[in-house]
Amino acid sequence: xxxxxxxxxxxxxxxxxxxxxxxxxxxxxxxxxxxxxxxxxxxxxxxxxxxxxxxxxxxxxxxxxxxxxxxxxxxxxxxxxxxxxxxxxxxxxxxxxxxxxxxxxxxxxxxxxxxxxxxxxxxxxxxxxxxxxxxxxxxxxxxxxxxxxxxxxxxxxxxxxxxxxxxxxxxxxxxxxxxxxxxxxxxxxxxxxxxxxxxxxxxxx
Amino acid sequence: xxxxxxxxxxxxxxxxxxxxxxxxxxxxxxxxxxxxxxxxxxxxxxxxxxxxxxxxxxxxxxxxxxxxxxxxxxxxxxxxxxxxxxxxxxxxxxxxxxxxxxxxxxxxxxxxxxxxxxxxxxxxxxxxxxxxxxxxxxxxxxxxxxxxxxxxxxxxxxxxxxxxxxxxxxxxxxxxxxxxxxxxxxxxxxxxxxxxxxxxxxxxx
Amino acid sequence: xxxxxxxxxxxxxxxxxxxxxxxxxxxxxxxxxxxxxxxxxxxxxxxxxxxxxxxxxxxxxxxxxxxxxxxxxxxxxxxxxxxxxxxxxxxxxxxxxxxxxxxxxxxxxxxxxxxxxxxxxxxxxxxxxxxxxxxxxxxxxxxxxxxxxxxxxxxxxxxxxxxxxxxxxxxxxxxxxxxxxxxxxxxxxxxxxxxxxxxxxxxxx
Amino acid sequence: xxxxxxxxxxxxxxxxxxxxxxxxxxxxxxxxxxxxxxxxxxxxxxxxxxxxxxxxxxxxxxxxxxxxxxxxxxxxxxxxxxxxxxxxxxxxxxxxxxxxxxxxxxxxxxxxxxxxxxxxxxxxxxxxxxxxxxxxxxxxxxxxxxxxxxxxxxxxxxxxxxxxxxxxxxxxxxxxxxxxxxxxxxxxxxxxxxxxxxxxxxxxx
DNA sequence: CATGAATGAGCATTCATTCAT
DNA sequence: CATGAATGAATGCTCATTCAT
Numbered sequence: 001x002x003x004x005x006x007x008x009x010x011x012x013x014x015x016x017x018x019x020x021x022x023x024x025x026x027x028x029x030x031x032x033x034x035x036x037x038x039x040x041x042x043x044x045x046x047x048x049x050x051x052x053x054x055x056x057x058x059x060x061x062x063x064x065x066x067x068x069x070x071x072x073x074x075x076x077x078x079x080x081x082x083x084x085x086x087x088x089x090x091x092x093x094x095x096x097x098x099x100x101x102x103x104x105x106x107x108x109x110x111x112x113x114x115x116x117x118x119x120x121x122x123x124x125x126x127x128x129x130x131x132x133x134x135x136x137x138x139x140x141x142x143x144x145x146x147x148x149x150x151x152x153x154x155x156x157x158x159x160x161x162x163x164x165x166x167x168x169x170x171x172x173x174x175x176x177x178x179x180x181x182x183x184x185x186x187x188x189x190x191x192x193x194x195x196x197x198x199x200x201x202x203x204x205x
Numbered sequence: 206x207x208x209x210x211x212x213x214x215x216x217x218x219x220x221x222x223x224x225x226x227x228x229x230x231x232x233x234x235x236x237x238x239x240x241x242x243x244x245x246x247x248x249x250x251x252x253x254x255x256x257x258x259x260x261x262x263x264x265x266x267x268x269x270x271x272x273x274x275x276x277x278x279x280x281x282x283x284x285x286x287x288x289x290x291x292x293x294x295x296x297x298x299x300x301x302x303x304x305x306x307x308x309x310x311x312x313x314x315x316x317x318x319x320x321x322x323x324x325x326x327x328x329x330x331x332x333x334x335x336x337x338x339x340x341x342x343x344x345x346x347x348x349x350x351x352x353x354x355x356x357x358x359x360x361x362x363x364x365x366x367x368x369x370x371x372x373x374x375x376x377x378x379x380x381x382x383x384x385x386x387x388x389x390x391x392x393x394x395x396x397x398x399x400x401x402x403x404x405x406x407x408x409x410x
Numbered sequence: 411x412x413x414x415x416x417x418x419x420x421x422x423x424x425x426x427x428x429x430x431x432x433x434x435x436x437x438x439x440x441x442x443x444x445x446x447x448x449x450x451x452x453x454x455x456x457x458x459x460x461x462x463x464x465x466x467x468x469x470x471x472x473x474x475x476x477x478x479x480x481x482x483x484x485x486x487x488x489x490x491x492x493x494x495x496x497x498x499x500x501x502x503x504x505x506x507x508x509x510x511x512x513x514x515x516x517x518x519x520x521x522x523x524x525x526x527x528x529x530x531x532x533x534x535x536x537x538x539x540x541x542x543x544x545x546x547x548x549x550x551x552x553x554x555x556x557x558x559x560x561x562x563x564x565x566x567x568x569x570x571x572x573x574x575x576x577x578x579x580x581x582x583x584x585x586x587x588x589x590x591x592x593x594x595x596x597x598x599x600x601x602x603x604x605x606x607x608x609x610x611x612x613x614x615x
Numbered sequence: 616x617x618x619x620x621x622x623x624x625x626x627x628x629x630x631x632x633x634x635x636x637x638x639x640x641x642x643x644x645x646x647x648x649x650x651x652x653x654x655x656x657x658x659x660x661x662x663x664x665x666x667x668x669x670x671x672x673x674x675x676x677x678x679x680x681x682x683x684x685x686x687x688x689x690x691x692x693x694x695x696x697x698x699x700x701x702x703x704x705x706x707x708x709x710x711x712x713x714x715x716x717x718x719x720x721x722x723x724x725x726x727x728x729x730x731x732x733x734x735x736x737x738x739x740x741x742x743x744x745x746x747x748x749x750x751x752x753x754x755x756x757x758x759x760x761x762x763x764x765x766x767x768x769x770x771x772x773x774x775x776x777x778x779x780x781x782x783x784x785x786x787x788x789x790x791x792x793x794x795x796x797x798x799x800x801x802x803x804x805x806x807x808x809x810x811x812x813x814x815x816x817x818x819x820x
Numbered sequence: 821c822a823t824g825a826a827t828g829a830g831c832a833t834t835c836a837t838t839c840a841t
Numbered sequence: 842c843a844t845g846a847a848t849g850a851a852t853g854c855t856c857a858t859t860c861a862t
Contacts, residue, residue, distance in 0.1 A: 038243025039243055053829095054826070057853090062854090155394075162379045165371070166374055174363055193402065196403075221843095258844080261836095449653050461848090465848070465849095572786050573782045575781070576783070576786065577777075581781065603808075606811065608775075657857060666823090668858090678857080824862100826858105827856105833851105834850105835850095840846095841845100841846105
């Protein structure tokens with residue numbers, strides 16, 4: 001009707017759809033983080049937006065679908081970082097360090113954009129998200145490549161990849177709990193542990 | 206009420222009470238393992254016993270409480286094993302090895318006594334159970350003691366304990382997935398990784 | 411606790427269960443009659459009782475199940491009447507007459523025990539209830555028997571049974587609409603029509 | 616807006632309006648036939664057109680209204696056939712025969728133009744559509760006229776009209792269920808039954 | 821008028837919890 | 842204490858209807 005409408009080729013309709021989708025995803029991220037996947041309800045999610053309950057179903061068919069969208073999004077944002085870490089690395093040591101740093105960086109940012117009331121009452125759960133599966137695949141492939149070209153000893157690649165994930169998750173959580181999250185230090189600790197064990201972990205001052 | 210009751214020094218009431226509590230705990234363990242904490246309902250639990258629904262509330266106030274009791278029970282059963290591992294160890298290496306072996310042994314047994322259909326469709330979850338907290342405390346104390354007497358380098362004890370838990374959980378899961386769970390091999394891998402990193406992990410044949 | 415309790419061997423629990431089931435069935439009958447099967451909701455039904463919504467599901471798994479229970483009940487009550495009509499009949503004429511009379515009697519009674527607000531707003535529906543199927547089977551068998559022994563001409567038994575049902579339903583409805591429902595007259599009309607057509611139908615005074 | 620609009624005397628607006636209304640009615644007929652009145656949703660109907668959901672409400676206020684329009688349409692198409700049957704008939708017998716034939720012809724055609732998956736699982740329902748009311752009025756009037764001029768006995772015209780409707784519906788349904796629907800035979804059966812009862816119904820070969 | 825996203829009342833169903841027996 | 846029926850809040854989801862564009 002007005003020039004403004006003409007000037008806006010996207011149209012408020014389109015803008016609103018994208019914005020609503022983002023709002024739901026953001027709310028879902030918050031809610032899943034606070035309550036865990038199972039405990040979270042669709043109502044919790046839409047309550048975190050200014051939308052009506054039915055609107056949720058215009059964007060996602062179920063709680064499961066919004067979770068997958070969220071996880072895919074996480075994996076999509078994380079994988080390039082992991083790949084960059086591998087490409088920039090000139091040694092296995094640098095690769096491991098870069099990978100842990102990328103992961104810790106990622107969770108710091110993911111945590112920052114949420115309000116994080118962290119009431120954490122219920123039994124703490126940790127999900128095998130797609131982004132975790134991506135770490136597993138990446139680490140395992142990187143490791144097998146390193147073993148193949150003699151850059152790493154012939155260890156059990158499956159166990160090692162699992163160990164890396166376990167370390168990343170737990171040390172990552174511990175890092176977040178500390179006042180200023182020191183990404184570099186945590187990555188050095190994790191990579192050093194993997195590479196040389198206790199001897200390789202940085203000494204405490 | 207009857208002479209039989211008088212003749213029974215334990216008292217049917219008392220015996221029944223203990224038995225009922227155990228029955229509920231056993232059913233809860235099964236149900237949580239099969240359905241996961243959130244998906245499990247109090248109904249599922251009492252259905253696994255020959256008790257009536259109302260009776261559940263004579264023993265536990267809620268699903269959360271029975272879960273905690275279960276976890277405490279796990280910790281109670283696990284802690285002595287961990288302590289024994291520490292006492293029998295003549296070196297830090299032996300200690301770590303024994304601790305991991307105790308944990309892997311524990312989850313193998315815990316898994317064995319359940320039917321384990323493991324349909325595991327939904328996003329995999331991992332709980333921060335009290336028994337995990339016990340590992341954390343134990344490992345951290347053991348480590349700090351080792352550091353204090355110079356048996357281990359001065360690393361970040363918090364990070365290291367977290368890493369141990371992460372490794373234990375993830376490598377433990379991977380071990381369970383393999384056909385015959387090789388406890389000794391898994392423990393050697395984990396302990397070797399902690400102690401010497403990749404160089405310390407056993408070579409694959 | 412009291413003598414009354416002892417004097418009541420059934421126990422209030424049992425009595426209440428039966429009573430509740432009956433209450434739900436009665437409410438369902440009313441609701442189905444007023445709104446039709448499809449339009450009726452479980453909520454409508456329980457709203458017709460003094461029970462809570464969840465209680466419905468202690469007795470029936472769904473709307474469909476309560477409908478079937480209702481229809482089975484109707485068939486169970488109606489079939490003996492139909493059988494009696496056949497056994498008491500000494501001719502095909504008497505049989506038809508008795509069968510229609512039984513059906514009209516049945517719907518009169520079924521109608522009497524309901525409050526019958528009959529707001530009848532929505533498009534009128536008529537259900538193929540099991541009791542209708544019973545009429546169909548009964549009439550068809552009775553007819554085929556009559557044809558077999560030469561008591562009735564060799565007409566299309568399927569069509570004739572259908573016609574009987576159609577007449578029973580429509581004339582039955584018309585009968586109920588009249589001030590005092592004259593069961594005998596309606597049955598004579600229907601049976602006369604079947605037997606001799608217009609000539610057989612009773613003359614109006 | 617454009618020259619084209621000026622060149623079009625009907626007006627695209629007008630043509631579209633009629634076409635849209637017809638499209639909705641056609642879709643509604645299909646949907647009601649397949650799902651039944653209650654199970655059908657407005658969404659189902661508009662999904663059967665290329666219109667947007669909101670557009671439905673520019674033509675009909677509700678599902679009920681489109682149903683009524685549909686039924687009125689049916690009556691409008693059916694009534695002339697019934698009138699023709701009366702006018703062409705030279706006797707009451709011919710009239711009845713023609714009327715039944717017209718009805719059976721009508722439902723055969725109505726059925727033909729629809730895909731008719733006929734999943735028909737749920738309790739079968741039959742609606743008192745306006746076209747049925749038309750039959751009732753027509754038959755009743757025709758019958759009363761016949762009685763008045765002595766062509767038919769003085770029977771209860773209300774009951775007889777009801778019986779005709781019941782027979783038409785039930786025998787009509789039975790006819791549709793048979794492989795090739797034999798309209799003539801069905802009409803002869805129905806008319807014969809009305810006129811002479813069992814003796815009047817055609818013998819089976 | 822056409823559009824289709826937003827709305828929110830409403831529905832079937834589940835489930836933790838209570839309480840009369 | 843055990844029982845198990847009753848309760849009703851809560852959940853996932855649908856759908857008729859509205860309204861800004």
